[in-house]
Amino acid sequence: MSRKGVGGGGRAGAMRRVFVYEYLSGGGRLDDDPQAAAELMPMGVAMRDAMVLDMLCAPDCAVTVATCAEAGTNPPGAACTSARPGETPADFVGRQARQHDAVWLVAPETGGLLGRLAAVVEPARWLGCTPAAIAVASSKRATVEQLHARGVATPLGWRDDPAVRRWVVKPDDGTGAIDSRVHLERSAAERDLAARPAGSGWLEPWVEGEALSVSMLCHDGSADLLSVNRQHIAVDAEGALHFRGVDVNVVPADDARRPALAALALQVAQALPGLRGFVGIDVVWHVPRGPVLIEVNPRVTSAYVGLSASLGRNIAAELLDGCAGEAGHG
The missing domain is CATH 3.40.50 (Rossmann fold)
Known part of the structure; x- marks a missing residue:
């Protein structure tokens, strides 16, 4: 080291x-x-x-x-x-x-x-990530539009799918599940979006499947998949989303889903230049389509807690040494 x-x-x-x-x-x-x-x-x-x-x-x-x-x-x-x-x-x-x-x-x-x-x-x-990468990841709209355009699976792949049964409206610029709401009808989702300040909300199809997150170390367009974590997301009777925590490193290395998740992590790192250091991505595992990118967190996330102990490696030391050899914001 x-x-x-x-x-x-x-x-x-x-x-x-x-x-x-x-x-x-x-x-x-x-x-x-x-x-x-x-x-x-x-x-x-x-x-x-x-x-x-x-x-x-x-x-x-x-x-x-x-x-x-x-x-x-x-x-x-x-x-x-x-x-x-x-x-x-x-x-x-x-x-x-x-x-x-x-x-x-x-x-x-x-x-x-x-x-x-x-x-x-x-x-x-x-x-950490460059300001340019942070700017894209700070907008849910910009993130999924840029990544979708570069071949990454996102909810935009369901925009015209008649099989979609739920839609979600969330702040375009927001943290976690706060102020996000799931609707059973697109018309209701559109009314929710219209009621929010202009340009502040984002509507997308709700992708059915298991809520996961991927923790990774990024350097110069590469992605080292550290762990796949299970997210606990609840939808209450009014449709409001609530984040109830995360189980860290629950998908083992020999799980059949790992190669597809690792490939998605690399796709994201290459499609969003400037991702650097610890990055988390929120993913839904859809059957049969596989992993779908929901958003990018260009920073440490709650999945970091306990991760080094779980992996038996010091992620901070690796991040420090990896970033020392890079140009920073460039």
Whole structure:
């Protein structure tokens, strides 16, 4: 395993200073959606702690983690820091980036937040996807349209299929299952879409099948499939979608579905340039068509929690060394 310094300033064997920032547990706010913030904070803390633990176990790493009072207990072993009074998340991240060799960051794509935070970090220090890839993945419409046009199986393949029995309306720019609704009739879905602010929603056929996610490490158009995870998605009596958690690494390497899922992961990495580091894709396994891409998460997802232990490999160390050899935002 290489111990090359990140950011161009390291030397072989030098201590690498890594700043870990998860938006909510690092003091960020979702002022326009307190319900979403309350729902996402526990997942944010879990992701933060898993990321910090793995980085602390990587060779020659000193870790600083962003914290806030609302996040509760701080992860042990890392130096903790908080934003200054009145400091914006972008200013906080930019200040910390200048003091560290690498920045590993998780934030919602909503409202362009993740992209703005990526933009304040020097490319060679950024352990994530390029701003251009983040911009595409931040829009559900842009993601499925671009990937569908490049031959990836998406719900757009069902647009004119008379066998479709349900449709889903979701925020084009949104996190998780929040504010997404399933309808039994297309006309009802179209009314739902029309009732939302212009351009804010996205309607697509509901693909029947098992809800999965694929965790992968991406570098320069390649995709190393790490795990296939089972998502627990509930639809209530009103049609509202609810995310109930994820079971990590539940599809073993010898499962007959793995080759098709690995092929889909590679297709996505090649069809959406700039995917870099840890990336999650949401997939439905449709019988008989196989895996269908629903959306791309250009960042760490909740499936990261427990993944290194499950695989017996330190994903953070691999990500750090892999990104050290790349040009960053280029």
